[in-house]
Amino acid sequence: MKIKELTAYLEKIAPLPYQESYDNAGLIVGNPNHEVKGVLVSLDSTEDVVEEAIQKGCNLIVAHHPIVFKGLKKITGKNYVERTIIKAIKNDIAIYATHTNLDNVVEGVNFKIAEILELQQVRILAPKGDILMKLVVFVPTEYTGQLLDALYAAGAGEIGNYSQCSFRVEGKGTFKPNSKANPVIGQANYLEEVEENRVEVIFPAYLKSQILAAMRRGHVYEEVAHYVTLLNNQHQEVGSGAFGVLANPMAETDFLAYLKQKMNVSVIRHTSLFNKPIQKVAVCGGAGSFLLNDAIRSGADIFITADYKYHEFFDAENYIIIADIGHYESEQFTKELLKDYICKKITNFAVHLSETPTNPVKYYY
Template identity: 55%
Template sequence: MIVQDVIDHLHDLAPLAYAEDFDNVGLLVGDKKQTVSGVLVTLDTLEAVVDEAIKSNCNLIVSFHPIIFKGLKKLTGKTYVERVVIKAIQNNIAIFSIHTALDNALNGVNSIICDQLGLKKKSILIPQSGTIKKLQTYVPKENADNLREALFNSGAGTIGNYESCSFNLEGKGTYLGNENSNPVVGEKGKLQTEEETLISVTFKKHLESQILNTLFKAHPYEEVAYEITTLENTNQHIGIGMIGELENAMDEKDCLEYIKNKMNTEAIRHSKFLNKPIKKIAVLGGSGSFAINAAKSAGAELFVTADLKYHDFFTAENNILLADIGHYESEQFTKTFLVDYLSKKITNFAIILSKTNTNPVKYL
């Protein structure tokens, strides 16, 4: 197995196409064709983590956070980022980051938090737009069934809980090939009228190359007529944050104590209590102040996130209880999830959970 094979498994879980624009995900260090001896999974790639990988004979580190976030102009070892990159390169260790691709995945970071808290009726808090595309193509009527089936098998035509979704319209198509053409149906230099079927299917944007390859392979024409458009429809299965419900409503203080225990955090910073029972909870792992209004609009009584600043707490405006449980604490179960996921996909070598605690925040 090579590095790219592991990346493909991670891409199935959380396609990099849905990472945030500001992010730096993917293979950050190393050769995607390198044979893998072992995989070490971590939340952050620090020098101690690289040392751990060397000791464990792991030449691929799967890290949630990217070690390279901003551009590097020098590699002198002056900063911890430079030292990590240098040590990884010197020891032929590849580093892959999944970060906001997993944040936006249906079964990603925020689903993990919901499961940890026992929340039911989970749904995406802020669905992504522009992630659904539509293909329209025209094919001879007699070839329509075969082409449609091929597109379905490549992932087109899936809408929510439904598969093999398409719209079909029959009509007549015309074309006239020039002297360099080689028409499958008709003759060059003669106007051809053909009974055709218009096939329209939607697909997720990360599948575009795959869908087009299938289209060109399965379509009988020399020149394939097709259109691809990006839809503004929001994708209910891709997006940041989640909202769910406790089985039974809880008192505010009891709920925060419950979260403190379940999320293994030493302290919770929160806005003032509103003397309202808590049942509907919004969550967003990592820095989530930008989603406060979305949590309020979704009707959440409590928003669990991290990295809230002083003025962020004012935006609660007596409408919601805000709880900052800590950045590391909100994402700490992610690496265990990734180890379990990869271990089920890959059985011929070790998938190791890093023992290095990379939390930079300490409590007195």
């Protein structure tokens, strides 16, 4: 398998267009046409992780955090980013990152946290809008099935747990081909009336080009009457954070102890407790303070995340408990998530979990 085949598979799970604007997910170092010899899965890419890949015979590192966030004007080895890039290139090791795009999908980073905490009825906490489009296209009635099959194969018509979703209305289309036309139905210079269906399907906006290409392949007309609209609708399977419920309510201190044990953390920074049970839980791996209002609106009793600043804790306003468990700690199980995804697809080369500690934060007890 080539690197580009493996990354294409990962990008079906977490499409690159779903990453945040500041992010740099994707293949950062390496030739996509090289054969994969082994994969090392890590939360971060560092010099030590590259060395581990060398020792284990892996020529591809799949990491959560990109090693490069900003453009590099020079690569001289003056910092850890440049040294990591140099070492990877010298040893012909590719580095691929799947970051906020993996945060923003169902069954991604935040759903993994929910799984570890054994939450139920899990959903996206803050679904994204303006990432869905609707295609309206007109087609002769007898060719409707052929067209829809092509659109479905290209990724249209999927809504949550449902596929092949469409809407159609029967009507009558009219057209008059000129002398240069090559009509499938009718004759040049004669007005035609055809029984047609108006077909509507929804699709992710990043698939627009392939959806329109599929429409043209599956349509019989020389000129296809259609239009595409960007929808303000929220995509319930794409967005930030996750929300779920515990099977049974827990006392606050019991839940904090449970959280420490499940997430393998040594310390939790939190706001004041309310002396009432916890059952509804909001989570966000990594820095999640931007989701506080969404967590409050969800009715969550506690919001578990990381990287909270001192003054941001005041924003809880006694509406919710904020629990900061640390950035690395909140995302540490992402390695297992990625390994599971890769192993479902790959059987002919080794996939290793990195044993290199990459958490830059240390604790003194």
